[in-house]
Amino acid sequence: MSVPEGVERDHPLARLTTVRVGGPADWFAKPDSERSLVELLAWASAEGIEVAVVGSGSNLIVSDEGFRGLAMKLGGDLTRIERRERRVVVGGGARLPSAAAKTAGWGLTGLEFGVNIPGTVGGAVMMNANAYGGELAEALEWITVCTASGSERRTPDQLGFSYRRSNLGPGEVVARASFELTPADGAEVKETMASMRARRREAQPSGIKTFGSTFVNPDDPRAEGRSAGQLLDAVDCRGLVRGGARFSEKHANFIENMGHATTGDVLAVMAEGRRRVHESLGVVLEPEVQLLGEVTWPAAWELGG
Ligand SMILES: Cc1cc2nc3c(=O)[nH]c(=O)nc-3n(C[C@H](O)[C@H](O)[C@H](O)COP(=O)(O)OP(=O)(O)OC[C@H]3O[C@@H](n4cnc5c(N)ncnc54)[C@H](O)[C@@H]3O)c2cc1C
Numbered sequence: 161m162s163v164p165e166g167v168e169r170d171h172p173l174a175r176l177t178t179v180r181v182g183g184p185a186d187w188f189a190k191p192d193s194e195r196s197l198v199e200l201l202a203w204a205s206a207e208g209i210e211v212a213v214v215g216s217g218s219n220l221i222v223s224d225e226g227f228r229g230l231a232m233k234l235g236g237d238l239t240r241i242e243r244r245e246r247r248v249v250v251g252g253g254a255r256l257p258s259a260a261a262k263t264a265g266w267g268l269t270g271l272e273f274g275v276n277i278p279g280t281v282g283g284a285v286m287m288n289a290n291a292y293g294g295e296l297a298e299a300l301e302w303i304t305v306c307t308a309s310g311s312e313r314r315t316p317d318q319l320g321f322s323y324r325r326s327n328l329g330p331g332e333v334v335a336r337a338s339f340e341l342t343p344a345d346g347a348e349v350k351e352t353m354a355s356m357r358a359r360r361r362e363a364q365p366s367g368i369k370t371f372g373s374t375f376v377n378p379d380d381p382r383a384e385g386r387s388a389g390q391l392l393d394a395v396d397c398r399g400l401v402r403g404g405a406r407f408s409e410k411h412a413n414f415i416e417n418m419g420h421a422t423t424g425d426v427l428a429v430m431a432e433g434r435r436r437v438h439e440s441l442g443v444v445l446e447p448e449v450q451l452l453g454e455v456t457w458p459a460a461w462e463l464g465g
Contacts, residue, residue: 164189191236215283224455256283261275275356301315397433404419404425
């Protein structure tokens, strides 16, 4: 098959992520409709090319060697936010904070939790994103998933949601999502969002290059109910530096690119934090952040005994 129109070679990906590290994608495209998305997926499948979507890149690290497949960033019609009475139908590439702000303006409640999640709607569905008790699955009514063979609707009960996970596989792209919301006083909804933002500013660093939570909070009795950040803090990881990356001084589960980090530096910080937590507390931390491309973990990642 010939290469579809608009497909580029060797596209840098670091700037499409919030932590700004990593190499290029061999192939890159910006589909702007469900039809062009399905065409790209069909082409990649026929050519045996791996595919991945980059949303806002806010929970993503790209290998320093890059990604040997087709990376896609949803654009055009796939970023639209539309009101349909009590529903809001949103493109998978729309930003969740924008969808939250718009629905507040329309006097609808149910998406406020999205104000602090700097990702796209597609990334939020994929990651089952959540904040301050707001449940994405509670408001989500259906999604349109595009694959190499077409598009189909799925409901939340078909998405296998668990903590920061869904069952969406490679080659399955969230093109659209519908949220069923409740009419409310728009001013009150905006106030709730403002107080969520203020709480967030107190708890987390702002204005730094990061991908948010590095590790998921462990479900292990040895953690004694502590979050991943509290465990990293307990083993003195706050501020731990490797090359150009460090665990944030303000929130130990956030890794910061100090300006010249590589993905290798980020992985070294992760591996050392995980090693310390395992050695001192016996708890194995697992990444929340998603990886794109082949990476080589430092030896410390393989935990002894
Ligand atoms: C400062 C900061 C604060 C954060 N706070 C929170 C928080 O409170 N709660 C929370 O849950 N997360 C939080 N995050 C993490 C992140 O914002 C979420 O995981 C978000 O949902 C990721 O969306 P994204 O579009 O950036 O996805 P990306 O990081 O671009 O990608 C993440 C994964 O989703 C896949 N993906 C992206 N778009 C699609 C799509 N359309 N279809 C299929 N797969 C797709 C990617 O291929 C990748 O596997 C935070 C991140 C930062 C930087």
